[in-house]
Amino acid sequence: MKTLLKSSLLAILGLGLCLNGMAQDTTEKKTDTAQVKKVVPFDINLQVRSLYVWRGFKVSNSPITDVDIHYNVTKDKSLAIGIWGGAGFTGDYKEFDYYISYTKPTYSFSIWDVNNITDFPNARLFNYNPRSTSHFVDVRAGYKFGDSFPLTVNWATIILGRDTHPTGEGGVSNSYSHYSELDYRLWKDGTSEFHIFVGGGFAFGRQANFYGDRPNVVNTGVTINKDLVVFKYHMPIAATAMFNPEKNYGALQLIVNVF
DSSP: OHHHHHHHHHHHHHHHHHHHHHHHHHHHHHHHTOOOOOOOOEEEEEEEESSEEETTEEEESSOEEEEEEEEESSTTSOEEEEEEEEEETTSOOEEEEEEEEEEOSSEEEEEEEEEBOTTOTTOOTTOOOTTTOSEEEEEEEEEEOOTTSOEEEEEEEEEEESOEEEOTTSOEEEOOOEEEEEEEEEEEETTEEEEEEEEEEEBTTBSOBTTBSSSEEEEEEEEEEEEEEETTEEEEEEEEEEEETTTTEEEEEEEEEOO
16 A cells, blocks of 8 residues: 555656646747847838928929838937838829938938929939939928927928029029928827928028028918828828918818828
8 A cells, every 4th residue: 555655656746747847848938939029120101192282382283192111220210211202193293302311209300302303304313413403402400399398390401402593604503592490289189189380481691592582481381180090090191281471372281191
């Protein structure tokens, strides 16, 4: 009887050690095969616009799509290099830009090579001759004050390209036109926001500039942002009503961020 009891205890102890070893093996396997989420450096975005207004310009009167392809240089995606392109549904608008940007929660800085070839049917991609180029290089900076004072200040200066004026020797010279904008968020509820904005164009030492015949407000209005949910798929949308006092026209633009 004692021998049988002793044998039973040894068998139970052996089974316990075996199960413990199996449990350890299983745990080790789970640890070894745990998936580490990789950071994907490339990204792509698609927008659809009812028309295209930009800094007070009606760039396209017909609907357009625009695509942004970019490479995130840093893991936090603050530094990016990309290509932005747009095309009108009717074929009357075409644009192909490239840029580098550095973006943080409260400030941003970027350099854009804007290449709108709509009015340049024979445009050459790398033609930067100020007399015939379709390009202009735009340096941009922005600053956000935060939720306690939801004001955003943006500044842009054209440093190269088709922003020119004639000189006395029959040549042309860069005008270095500037665009400055103030955007203030008046209301926010979840993902819905209501903004007012005003932007002006000017050039130091000159009346005429890239945005008009004189220094003036060229872009003012309101923007409503919200999150559109379609079958549990979220698409941010923005509607902007703008007025350009310099050009004496207005426009209403709807933007849908598809992805």
